[in-house]
Amino acid sequence: MAKNITIAQVAEQAKVSKSTVSQYLNKRYEYMSESTRQRIEAAIEELNYHPNSIARSLKQKSTYTVGVIVANILHSFSTQILRAIENNFNANGFHIIICNADDEPEKERNYIEMLQAKQVDGLIIFPTGGNLDLYEQMHKQNFPVVFMDRKIDGLEINTVMLDNHRAAQLAIDAFVESDYKRISIITTSIIRNTSPRVERIEGYRQALEAHGLPVREEYIRTADAANIQNELNELFALDAPPEAILAGNDRVLLEVLKYMKEHQLVIPDDVAVIGIDEVAFASFYTPPLTVVTQPTIDMANKATELLLEQIKSENKTAKTAIHRLQPSLIKRGSC
Template sequence: MRKVTMADVAKLANVSKSTVSQYLNKRYEYMSEETKRRIAEAIEELQYRPNVLARSLKQKSTATIGVIVFNILHMLTTQVLRAIEDMCQQHDFHVIVCNTDDDPEKERKYIDMLWAKQVDGFIIFPTGKNVELYKKMQEARLPLVFVDRTVAGIDADSVLLHNERAVQLGVQYLIEQGYKHIGLVAPPFAPHVIPRTERIEAFHHALRDHGVSVEKEWVITEHVKRIPERLEALFNSNKLPEAIFAINDLTLMEVLAFVKKHQLAIPNDLAVISIDDVPFASIYTPSLTTIAQPTFEMGKIAAERLFMQMNGETSPQMFRLAPMFIERDSAKKRGEKNESSCHRS
């Protein structure tokens, strides 16, 4: 079939090509309703689709941004992505999403691919291990925003949680509830993974600030798949702590699976608290006390900063967003239950 062109639309609508072009670019100032109707009907009848490549060359914009995430299964990732997509839709921009599995080589390949596609900007949940490539992006003046992590040596817009405050809220609450033997469950310590390192370090500091000793065997920093093994070892040696602080949704899932396997009662046998307000937190039995990240606000700010960079209106800033503590039943004093939830930040 012959490709339908703008000239075909103009002929059927009985207008000039420039008028069709103005219509496609939503420049309706001097266009009558009748003219708009004829063009719309011609486009529909001919099933015309604009040549996006030609249009982007002319406008020097692809109206597309690349979003590179480290784990699309994370609750944080999916919610931030939703907010980014909403903001881009308002600006008539498309989003290409790539998942790296926190692999720097995959991240490099995705950056190269999106750069070759001439996306107008990048929002990246960085692995932190492609510093030279990030620098080249900045040298090329590519709009760039980091989410959830910062990268040493790269002065870029960054949007992330106030991780220290999030951990302080959780530890303080557990101590107020009377727990003294508190454990932590986290993926392995990695200097380039900012949220992880900040939360693990903040946990140690928060316990010490409250005069509570840090027991090495209760601080589990393992690959997610090995967390059950470590919990099993504590259980079999009768050395489980009174409470466990999971630093994200993925580690929380491992803790809950362990609890189910051994039919432990929360919080009587083991109190549980976590960062990331998982969707089932309020309907789980007992309901889960969590520390929520302002994910939609993070995505909104990231997209706003990117569009500001595209317009040359900004200089790099770091945004540390406040966590929200959501009190439910999983970390209350033993034997105490409360159907209501309260929030504090």
Template sequence: MRTVEEQLQQHGMKVFICDSADDPEKEKEYLDLLVSTQVDGIIIFPVGNDFKVYNYLIDHSIPMVFVDRLVDGVTSDSVLLDNHAAIFLAVSMLAEKGHENIAFLTLPIDIPITPRLERIEGFKKAMASHKLEVREDDIHSLPRNQIQEKLARILDAENPPTAIVAGNDLVLREILSYLKKQKISIPGEVAIVSIDDVAYTEFYEPSITTIGQPIQQMGIKTAELLLNRITNSDQAPYITYRFAPELIVRSSC
């Protein structure tokens, strides 16, 4: 958001930030407000999967760019991480270190949020490519407040995972909190890799191996796309830009 704001301010544009908190109703209220305010364009981290909400913006000729997520039935410029490549990097590193029982934890997919769905699919493909079995209890999609309870069960199972991939930084926080409380050593008892390279992962003890996103480049491209749509509404075609992830090796595996 900071990068987008800096880029747009250079072109004399002011940025309003609305936080939907992953609530489709709240998102719709904000979009209605922005339309009524006659903003020049909207950058959206889409929450819902109701294409009518976003096509409403198209019908009102308001340029928009999707970030991090896609919505079926909506044609828009989009900026995302290559989620399949990200999870492949994580699984490959763990497989090369000899891990066979690898668990993947992510947030709920009852709302079809693109990174979560793509990372689950990518996890299955990455495990298969390394000829590793994906067990029924290897993939977990659940609310943040249930993650620690789930960890207690899977790590106490007869054949527990020796490595865990966190679907994002919010999941990682819950994993680290649980392991610390239970005095489970990293990577001695369980190795950890997380998608999203947030600041604390470098300074946590042990430091956490992560899959980083080129946040600044993604922000610059997002602002560029929106500016182009604002100044040249007839341009085509719409494009989905996928950015390459980066494996940042630290001490957790």
């Protein structure tokens, strides 16, 4: 059985103190010369030393682990954010545990309780909105937590999200510039008042009014992804069907594109389309798809920064805020 190498053996091999090796392991390189750093690195490689993360956790009262609970991992936005969050925490010496709640509050509750039982140092949550008691409990206990993508009214928890009103406005402006007047919006269900979906509909209404166009309620559709085809059937059965459709997220966009193909509708000649959220195939679809993008890397960076501040701060009751980042329009051929 291989003998465990200790930090003392690394220090002896590198001819430095144990505290200097500890500083190296914690990436505090400013406390040592380049030659010292190289000697420690060489000693670690030669001895095949692996830090004992359990012992480190006990000593520093930290597991160096954070949990991320995403509402629905099927969204391209979610996977892009998760990738950037993982990179950020890895660079800061933290592991992350990723959980997918499937937009189910009970599943989210189980994950929150499990991650806290594992003594993670903090949580980033894309909240379902269905566990107010748990959110409030974490807030009262000063447990480090950041909400991503969705806000919960009445709770003072740091939140990072898109300016959703602006996202809808950018799309409507693009449609109007191309002389479309009958414009529909379709989002996934708003049964739990999910803030991005609600706000995008609000932004849609405001943008139409700003352009002097009527807001037609029959053009506003919300449904679970499985029922969006039915909503599209009803839309195109109207006496005056829409000339343009704003897809509220990537899953809606996929359903819209599927409908267009099955009904042999040509984009944008028959119906113009804009989606909120960039999708991998947007630039080479026929025609290339106009989209409103979210600054996923900036959002991930902000959430990481806010959570690390809470984890490292003695003052866990620091001021909280909703941080809204700005979308941008990528104009292509579908509008």
